[in-house]
Amino acid sequence: MPAPTVIETYKTLSEQYKAQYETLQKRHNALSILRLVIVIAAIALYYNFGTTYNYISLVIAIILTLAFLMLMKIHQQTGNKKLFAKTLQTINEEEFAYLTTQKLSFYDGAVFAQDNHAYSADLDLFGKRSLYQHLNRTATEMGREVLADNLLKAAAPDTIIEVQKATAELTTKLEDRQALYAAGKIANDNEGIYKQLVNWTEEDNSNVPKTLLVLCYILPAGLIIAIAMYFMTKQDIYWSIINKLVPLNLVIYFIQFKNIRKALFSTEKINEMLKSYASMLFQIETASYESTYLKGLQEKLKTDKTQASVLLQELGGIFSKMETVQNPFSAFAMNGLFLYHIHQLNNLNKWKQKHKKQVTQWLQVIGSFEMLNCIANLKYNNPSFCFPRINNNHKISFENLGHPLIADDKRVCNDVSFEDNRFIILTGSNMSGKSTFLRTLGVNMVLAGMGAPVCATTADIHPLSIFVSMRQSDSLADSESYFFAEVKRLKYIMEQLKDEVCFVLLDEILRGTNSDDKRSGTIGVIEKIIKRKAIGAIATHDLEVCLTTDQHPGILTNQCFEVEIINNELVFDYKLRVGICKNKSATFLMKKMEII
DSSP, rough: OOOOHHHHHHHHHHHHHHHHHHHHHHHHHHHHHHHHHHHHHHHHHHHHHHHHHHHHHHHHHHHHHHHHHHHHHEEEEEHHHHHHHHHHHHHHHHHHHHHOOOOOOOOOOGOOOOOTTSSSTTTTTTTOHHHHHHHHHOOSSSHHHHHHHHHHHHOOOOHHHHHHHHHHHHHHHHHHHHHHHHHHHHOOOOOOHHHHHHHHHHHHOOOOHHHHHHHHHHHHHHHHHHHHEEEEHOOHHHHHHHHHHHHHHHHHHHHHHHHHHHHTTTTTHHHHHHHHHHHHHHHHHOOOOOHHHHHHHTTTOOOOOOHHHHHHHHEEEEEEHHHHGGGHHHHHHHHHHHHHHHHHHHHHHHHHHHHHHHHHHHHHHHHHHHHHHHHHHHHOOOTOOOOOOEEESSSOOEEEEEOOTTTTTTOOOEEESSOOOOOOEEOOOTTTSHHHHHHHHHHHHHHHHHHHHSSSSSEEEEOOEEEEEEEEOOBBTTTOOOOHHHHHHHHHHHHHHSSSSSEEEEOOTTSSOOOHHHHHHHHHHHHHHHHHHHEEEEESSSSGGGGGGHHHHTTTEEEEEEEEEEEEEEEEEEEEEOOOOOOHHHHHHHHHTOOO
């Protein structure tokens, strides 16, 4: 379990935000009641003026109307603050539950799973209780994608070092991290909304013709003048002009209605998400950072005059105004008088023309910050994890290496090094921990490759490409046997080893054939792997395979997990030892269960 101070911090924060939420809820309710009282009072005063022509009643009614409008804004702001406090309360409650009960309420990224990826399926990167789900603290679709991409492909060594520095800084900024997370969670982003926005930036504009745009200024201006003159003079000519201009405006509106609907249809329900994106960008823009990497991300948000957050807020405002077209009564009035929605369509087109190329970049910055926050959250929740030293000498070593997803009180750690011997032949009885150890190596190498801390006290890593063969399956659809699937996997790995030194993990390969064939095949694979200078480990039950180390001293080494029988019970300590496994568990276990 993480340090008590971490758990206590989440508990304290959840209580603080709960109290803040309750205070804001009371204020929100009080403002609602006050608004209702003001509305009733204003209506009564307007009625009084209408019947008595008491101008004092009119003045007070106007003042109350202005007060009502001001209260509407305050009420909305209070509602936003209330929602923000509630979201922060939820975030801290989720972290507290995660650390104390291992409850996972985070998106599991199953959609990103790739069965044919070099290591994704074998290391359980995506899906229920996966590494992705444990790491994920993203709230946007771009953030989810960036996190997945970084798990699937290691960064360049220089980038890893910069990411380590950035996340080390973010680890200390809990309030900033949670504020960004909360701003995203409020709008409930999803793939559909995200793709709508991206697709919209790539679509051609439905531009309003210039001649028509000129009319959209002249006709409403003429109509307003005609209305004013009619009320001042009561002359029929102005009423006649009004009766002609309103239908003309509506005809122009209906001509452009298709383009207005098209703009709205392709971006349905995007307004709230844009506000959320803008809020997240504002959090990033206004934060102060020392890290070069974080400052570089902030630089991508800078425009000539206006902040990216303001521009996205402006875009959200345009979409919000355009959405009023869906109310037929307001659409009829606003366009009959002012051609309102054609002006908004023009504003939308002008915004798009200026900034469409920047939108994806802004979203990528949000996604990158969310990914970094995920890594920082991992480090914050696990202070004992270390950032590995990065080298380019093909050296890989860990002290007290453990699986990051196993609870502290159940995790058994081991030292392992690939410096003196590049490849380990790993033996051990069933349930002794071989497969878990291979996954431990793989998962920590993945974490190291994305700039994250690893579950070890110290580590020295060359971020090599990772290839794993641990979990193959047959395919009825492709008429492919388990054995053939595994052979294809091994061929794929061998092809990659032609071009570069890789980190390879193999677990009990060639299980779909007889013992002799399996043995000779396994030895052949090992021989070829070390010839191509791979680093890694292979788990096997075949003790004769271990004799291969005699032919390759200084390259191959035997290591094992042992089992003891104490008081007629199997006891596993999951500690890595030098040498070949001597004890057996299968026969003992089957006898104990009266199978044999």
